Amino acid sequence: RSCTDVDQCLQCHCSTRCSKGLCLYNGQCDKGWFALGCxxxxxxxxxxxxxxxxxxxxxxxxxxxxxxxCDDYVADVTVSWNREYMLTWVRLVMKEI
Structure with a gap:
């Protein structure tokens, strides 16, 4: 079954209520969530x-x-988790390579 009602398809991760995938009343994403609809x-x-x-x-x-x-003097970064995660995409922001 496909999901067609955006409010039923998305989980709300806003500091306020959600409607149509957006945070209401100038709400922000909860800590640890980001992007459209958090x-x-x-x-x-x-x-x-x-x-x-x-x-x-x-x-x-x-x-x-x-x-x-930014920290201009960091040449390498290691990130590790205590469990596995399936990554669908990764966003990195760099000043220059």
């Missing part, structure tokens, strides 16, 4: 994640959900 789970902020930035650097900038936050 349908994407941010695996960098969930419980059980370990993030290590190379050369002993802090990894705070990877967890603040701000694309403009």
């Amino acid at each position: 349908q994407y789970n941010d695996l960098a902020t969930i419980q059980g994640v370990s993030i290590t930035a190379g050369q002993g650097r802090s990894s705070y900038f990877l967890e603040d959900n701000k694309d403009q936050t």
Whole structure:
């Protein structure tokens, strides 16, 4: 059976109520959720994640959900979870490669 009613097809991950896949009353996505309708789970902020930035650097900038936050001296990053996740896509924001 296919899903045709957008409110039944999407789970609400908004700080306010949802309607037609959008957060009502200028609501924001709940912590750990992002994008249209707050349908994407941010695996960098969930419980059980370990993030290590190379050369002993802090990894705070990877967890603040701000694309403009950067550390120009990090050359490598390792992300690991305490369970498996099926990834359908990955979004990385880099200043330059």
